[in-house]
Amino acid sequence: xxxxxITDIAREAGVSKATVSRVLNRSASVDSNTRERVEExxxxxxxxxxxxxxxxxxxxxxxxxxxxxxIDNPFFGELxxxxxxxxxxxxxxxxxxxxxxxxxxxxxxxxxxxxxxVRGMLYTxxxxxxxxxxxxxxxxxxxxxDIPVIxxxxxxxxxxxxxxxxxxxxxxxxxxxxxxxxxxxKKIGIINATLDRGLxxxxxAGYRDALEKYDxxxxxxxxxxxxxxxxxxxxxxxxxxxKEDRPTxxxxxxxxxxxxxxxxxQEHDMKIAGDIVCIGLDKIEALDIxxxxxxxxxxxxxxxxxxxMEMLIHxxxxxxxxxxxxxxxxxxxxxxx
Numbered sequence: 001x002x003x004x005x006i007t008d009i010a011r012e013a014g015v016s017k018a019t020v021s022r023v024l025n026r027s028a029s030v031d032s033n034t035r036e037r038v039e040e041x042x043x044x045x046x047x048x049x050x051x052x053x054x055x056x057x058x059x060x061x062x063x064x065x066x067x068x069x070x071i072d073n074p075f076f077g078e079l080x081x082x083x084x085x086x087x088x089x090x091x092x093x094x095x096x097x098x099x100x101x102x103x104x105x106x107x108x109x110x111x112x113x114x115x116x117x118v119r120g121m122l123y124t125x126x127x128x129x130x131x132x133x134x135x136x137x138x139x140x141x142x143x144x145x146d147i148p149v150i151x152x153x154x155x156x157x158x159x160x161x162x163x164x165x166x167x168x169x170x171x172x173x174x175x176x177x178x179x180x181x182x183x184x185x186k187k188i189g190i191i192n193a194t195l196d197r198g199l200x201x202x203x204x205a206g207y208r209d210a211l212e213k214y215d216x217x218x219x220x221x222x223x224x225x226x227x228x229x230x231x232x233x234x235x236x237x238x239x240x241x242x243k244e245d246r247p248t249x250x251x252x253x254x255x256x257x258x259x260x261x262x263x264x265x266q267e268h269d270m271k272i273a274g275d276i277v278c279i280g281l282d283k284i285e286a287l288d289i290x291x292x293x294x295x296x297x298x299x300x301x302x303x304x305x306x307x308x309m310e311m312l313i314h315x316x317x318x319x320x321x322x323x324x325x326x327x328x329x330x331x332x333x334x335x336x337x
Contacts, residue, residue: 071098082305099126148315173206189247233260249277293336
């Protein structure tokens with residue numbers, strides 16, 4: 001039959017579109033005869049208003065937006081699972097967007113969420129939005145939504161006024177590096193994102209804190225800085241492994257970086273622990289199952305997702321409550337040093 005619109009219903013019923021909308025909204029201002037006529041046409045034409053139309057009609061939505069920067073990273077997959085479990089229990093629907101760490105994709109997602117008149121948003125910013133132009137653009141877009149916002153994992157200065165839930169990444173990177181030092185390693189490398197990113201600076205600081213405590217000089221030749229992609233990490237790890245004076249241990253600063261490092265290790269016919277020790281940020285499920293000897297910092301992303309959604313529901317219920325910042329601890333899981 002094609003796409004039936006409110007205009008089609010109104011034309012056949014001989015009423016205005018506003019009257020059809022009032023029928024859909026169960027308004028008492030429509031007389032019974034008109035209501036019955038409109039409802040009969042709606043049933044016959046199998047008309048179903050779109051989600052957008054319903055949101056516009058009722059002025060409220062059951063949709064919650066969620067924007068993450070790396071949908072291919074298992075950490076964010078688990079975060080989504082946690083958030084979804086709480087959303088389901090509260091009759092909320094998640095609308096998910098992946099930004100690929102790209103500000104323009106963030107902007108596009110925010111504009112789409114505005115069109116859907118979502119009730120709230122869980123948000124991991126694509127970048128730190130350090131420039132005044134970027135900050136102005138993203139702030140204007142978020143403010144135009146006029147909804148509660150919960151930050152997750154990343155806490156750029158541009159978003160300080162919003163609730164958020166984060167991990168103690170500086171502490172966990174310190175503890176991981178300390179584990180390697182206490183195991184006898186002095187040449188410890190790090191593969192991280194570039195330090196123009198706030199989260200990368202936090203993780204680098206934890207690494208440096210441990211070196212400083214144990215009087216080990218910070219050596220930039222052991223620091224490989226790029227992005228959070230598998231491809232970039234693979235290139236950096238290959239360069240590291242081909243050096244004559246290579247590190248005896250390394251910390252990797254997210255799941256994708258760990259995967260790139262492990263790929264390079266395999267191609268160089270080297271083994272974890274046997275040739276170089278690694279502690280990675282976040283668990284890689286498949287490696288844990290097969291007992292590969294991969295050490296990691298365990299961050300409970302499912303719990304983060306659950307708590308973020310609970311914070312959002314609380315903020316929707318109590319819009320004037322004090323801003324909340326929650327910091328979760330991590331656990332160092334050692335398989336083989």
